[in-house]
Amino acid sequence: xxxxxxxxxxxxxxxxxxxxxxxxxxxxxxxxxxxxxxxxxxxxxxxxxxxxxxxxxxxxxxxxxxxxxxxxxxxxxxxxxxxxxxxxxxxxxxxxxxxxxxxxxxxxxxxxxxxxxxxxxxxxxxxxxxxxxxxxxxxxxxxxxxxxxxxxxxxxxxxxxxxxxxxxxxxxxxxxxxxxxxxxxxxxxxxxxxxxxxxxxxxxxxxxxxxxxxxxxxxxxxxxxxxxxxxxxxxxxxxxxxxxxxxxxxxxxxxxxxxxxxxxxxxxxxxxxxxxxxxxxxxxxxxxxxxxxxxxxxxxxxxxxxxxxxxxxxxxxxxxxxxxxxxxxxxxxxxxxx
Amino acid sequence: xxxxxxxxxxxxxxxxxxxxxxxxxxxxxxxxxxxxxxxxxxxxxxxxxxxxxxxxxxxxxxxxxxxxxxxxxxxxxxxxxxxxxxxxxxxxxxxxxxxxxxxxxxxxxxxxxxxxxxxxxxxxxxxxxxxxxxxxxxxxxxxxxxxxxxxxxxxxxxxxxxxxxxxxxxxxxxxxxxxxxxxxxxxxxxxxxxxxxxxxxxxxxxxxxxxxxxxxxxxxxxxxxxxxxxxxxxxxxxxxxxxxxxxxxxxxxxxxxxxxxxxxxxxxxxxxxxxxxxxxxxxxxxxxxxxxxxxxxxxxxxxxxxxxxxxxxxxxxxxxxxxxxxxxxxxxxxxxxx
DNA sequence: ATGTTCTATGGTAGCGCTAACATTATACGC
DNA sequence: GCGTATAATGTTAGCGCTACCATAGAACAT
Numbered sequence: 001x002x003x004x005x006x007x008x009x010x011x012x013x014x015x016x017x018x019x020x021x022x023x024x025x026x027x028x029x030x031x032x033x034x035x036x037x038x039x040x041x042x043x044x045x046x047x048x049x050x051x052x053x054x055x056x057x058x059x060x061x062x063x064x065x066x067x068x069x070x071x072x073x074x075x076x077x078x079x080x081x082x083x084x085x086x087x088x089x090x091x092x093x094x095x096x097x098x099x100x101x102x103x104x105x106x107x108x109x110x111x112x113x114x115x116x117x118x119x120x121x122x123x124x125x126x127x128x129x130x131x132x133x134x135x136x137x138x139x140x141x142x143x144x145x146x147x148x149x150x151x152x153x154x155x156x157x158x159x160x161x162x163x164x165x166x167x168x169x170x171x172x173x174x175x176x177x178x179x180x181x182x183x184x185x186x187x188x189x190x191x192x193x194x195x196x197x198x199x200x201x202x203x204x205x206x207x208x209x210x211x212x213x214x215x216x217x218x219x220x221x222x223x224x225x226x227x228x229x230x231x232x233x234x235x236x237x238x239x240x241x242x243x244x245x246x247x248x249x250x251x252x253x254x255x256x257x258x259x260x261x262x263x264x265x266x267x268x269x270x271x272x273x274x275x276x277x278x279x280x281x282x283x284x285x286x287x288x289x290x291x292x293x294x295x296x297x298x299x300x301x302x303x304x305x306x307x308x309x310x311x312x313x314x315x316x317x318x319x320x321x322x323x324x325x326x327x328x329x330x331x332x333x334x335x336x337x338x
Numbered sequence: 339x340x341x342x343x344x345x346x347x348x349x350x351x352x353x354x355x356x357x358x359x360x361x362x363x364x365x366x367x368x369x370x371x372x373x374x375x376x377x378x379x380x381x382x383x384x385x386x387x388x389x390x391x392x393x394x395x396x397x398x399x400x401x402x403x404x405x406x407x408x409x410x411x412x413x414x415x416x417x418x419x420x421x422x423x424x425x426x427x428x429x430x431x432x433x434x435x436x437x438x439x440x441x442x443x444x445x446x447x448x449x450x451x452x453x454x455x456x457x458x459x460x461x462x463x464x465x466x467x468x469x470x471x472x473x474x475x476x477x478x479x480x481x482x483x484x485x486x487x488x489x490x491x492x493x494x495x496x497x498x499x500x501x502x503x504x505x506x507x508x509x510x511x512x513x514x515x516x517x518x519x520x521x522x523x524x525x526x527x528x529x530x531x532x533x534x535x536x537x538x539x540x541x542x543x544x545x546x547x548x549x550x551x552x553x554x555x556x557x558x559x560x561x562x563x564x565x566x567x568x569x570x571x572x573x574x575x576x577x578x579x580x581x582x583x584x585x586x587x588x589x590x591x592x593x594x595x596x597x598x599x600x601x602x603x604x605x606x607x608x609x610x611x612x613x614x615x616x617x618x619x620x621x622x623x624x625x626x627x628x629x630x631x632x633x634x635x636x637x638x639x640x641x642x643x644x645x646x647x648x649x650x651x652x653x654x655x656x657x658x659x660x661x662x663x664x665x666x667x668x669x670x671x672x673x674x675x676x
Numbered sequence: 677a678t679g680t681t682c683t684a685t686g687g688t689a690g691c692g693c694t695a696a697c698a699t700t701a702t703a704c705g706c
Numbered sequence: 707g708c709g710t711a712t713a714a715t716g717t718t719a720g721c722g723c724t725a726c727c728a729t730a731g732a733a734c735a736t
Contacts, residue, residue, distance in 0.1 A: 013693065013694095026715060026716080029715090037715085038715090041715085053480070058462075059397045059693090060692035061692080063694090065693080077422070078422040078441075081419060087416055101442070102440055102441075119438055122393050122395065124396075141391065142391070230624070231628055232628065235628055260625075264630075267605070286570060290573055350723085360686085361686045363685080363687085374684075376684060394722090394723085395721090395722050397722080402690080402722080402725075
């Protein structure tokens with residue numbers, strides 16, 4: 001009962017095999033492990049492939065071999081370039097090893113992440129890289145049941161799903177508050193992201209609060225702002241903070257996107273930074289270094305997070321032990337802004 | 339001859355069917371078209387799925403149905419947020435229609451694009467979205483042979499592969515040169531991208547040259563710089579241009595990343611903009627509007643390019659006519675920088 | 677009562693590939 | 707010469723799902 005008209009269907013491996021005068025399995029071997037095939041046969045097969053414009057049907061291969069050579073990656077957004085560096089690191093390692101990346105955006109939404117993870121499992125990816133360490137219950141359950149190697153990136157989980165590569169967002173934020181304190185600032189406000197959907201943002205805000213507490217300063221809730229990571233929002237939040245309380249002497253923005261927005265806002269208004277207000281960010285983005293004064297920030301190995309995540313995931317795929325959590329640390333960059 | 343130990347294999351549709359007391363095909367229908375299944379049966383199946391934690395094997399389904407509900411997207415880079423807006427537009431439309439996106443980066447390299455397209459065809463994606471209009475011969479051949487719907491984005495092809503959505507990068511650059519001329523600038527230098535791998539960059543440079551020619555100005559080759567799109571490179575190129583020829587009165591950067599880098603460099607050096615040198619960009623990125631003076635630039639509907647591309651691709655997938663080329667235009671934003 | 681249509685469900689085959697085993701030819705040691 | 711190792715290739719049986727056709731029963735018209 002043929003389901004498709006036989007004429008005009010795409011070339012299959014059997015077609016190539018016929019043309020080269022070999023069995024289909026030999027074509028399969030020629031493609032996935034050429035060393036197994038004699039030089040003469042290989043040449044005939046390669047010629048047949050070129051002549052017919054054959055492209056192997058990866059889905060059928062994956063179904064038969066039970067391995068897709070695909071890795072699923074979830075990032076919150078693509079518009080913030082900080083994750084792009086990590087993606088770059090992931091893709092460098094995986095491409096070299098013959099794996100492809102499926103990239104999807106969760107928009108900082110755990111439910112969206114859950115749907116993405118389900119789709120990844122449905123695609124039978126060989127491994128999954130997640131940004132962050134908080135995931136919905138169903139997400140965790142699906143991953144556990146599917147027994148797919150997973151790496152969590154950009155933060156340090158207390159109970160990792162599998163392996164993890166990141167740094168302490170909490171410590172980084174606390175370190176920045178200490179730095180500001182050591183420079184003499186005492187009325188330190190905070191502009192952070194929307195905490196309710198993001199563990200990195202939460203950790204940074206906790207770090208800010210802890211840093212103030214350790215310095216013996218009280219947290220004023222009116223000095224804490226939360227807003228999505230856009231340049232404009234950093235500018236608006238700063239403007240609002242200063243208007244609300246002109247005595248604020250420093251603002252710590254938990255992301256360089258916000259900090260750069262805030263800094264540019266000051267420059268627009270001809271507010272002297274750091275004299276009127278000191279500014280500090282967190283991300284170490286290159287644009288911070290181009291502004292005068294240079295943005296004080298914290299840099300972390302964004303690219304290396306991708307590289308190490310890929311390496312650990314490959315280890316897991318190849319059957320090595322799980323449960324590794326790697327802390328790649330961070331570095332405070334003291335610019336002129338604080 | 340079983341190839342896998344039968345115990346401890348992932349749940350299949352047959353398992354779910356057995357548990358629900360129906361045939362596998364009914365489970366399939368319950369998942370892909372629930373209206374075909376009676377309410378009572380549907381409930382039993384849904385319960386069986388929930389109990390067993392079943393996730394449908396999408397690969398097997400695609401193999402059988404000859405449709406993957408996946409769209410392949412090639413962008414040059416992820417680190418430049420201008421493509422992120424387009425991706426966002428694509429994903430909004432496709433997700434709503436139940437399609438998934440496979441996103442890959444060509445790094446502005448046609449050979450890499452070719453490998454990506456081959457992989458997409460191997461995955462039997464239902465459609466492909468490409469950035470730009472120049473592609474390697476093999477890429478064009480593969481796409482033609484595979485008869486996969488394709489949309490080319492961000493520029494207007496003279497001979498489209500299939501459909502296209504974009505604007506004239508040439509006209510945009512020319513319009514900016516005209517604007518600079520109308521403001522009285524006569525020694526207009528240019529900072530562009532690396533033309534040899536990118537048709538948008540080529541078109542913009544041609545637009546610059548044409549604009550000068552139409553204004554009766556001669557192009558000085560020493561006034562033309564090419565560099566990868568990074569903030570730092572814009573700063574460095576501007577610095578170098580001014581050093582080489584201090585009489586330059588305006589610089590047109592063919593990307594806002596370069597223009598913002600150049601503008602920040604001027605501010606660092608306390609060079610008055612536009613008095614010492616006028617600056618104009620092209621991309622309409624939000625950060626340009628935050629700087630003082632605001633960056634003169636050209637805005638285009640980046641998000642809408644994604645939306646329309648997705649709609650056209652869906653039309654094609656559903657069998658409607660090919661060959662549509664849509665020009666979405668652009669808009670000049672006159673800021674204080676030029 | 678008979679035919680017609682519609683709804684709900686099932687049986688079977690096969691999508692295109694590769695794992696596992698089988699087979700054949702060739703080389704090698706003694 | 708014979709057993710044994712090695713290389714090169716083939717045969718077969720699925721991987722897990724859905725298209726296609728079949729079937730059975732209910733609803734309705736004639």
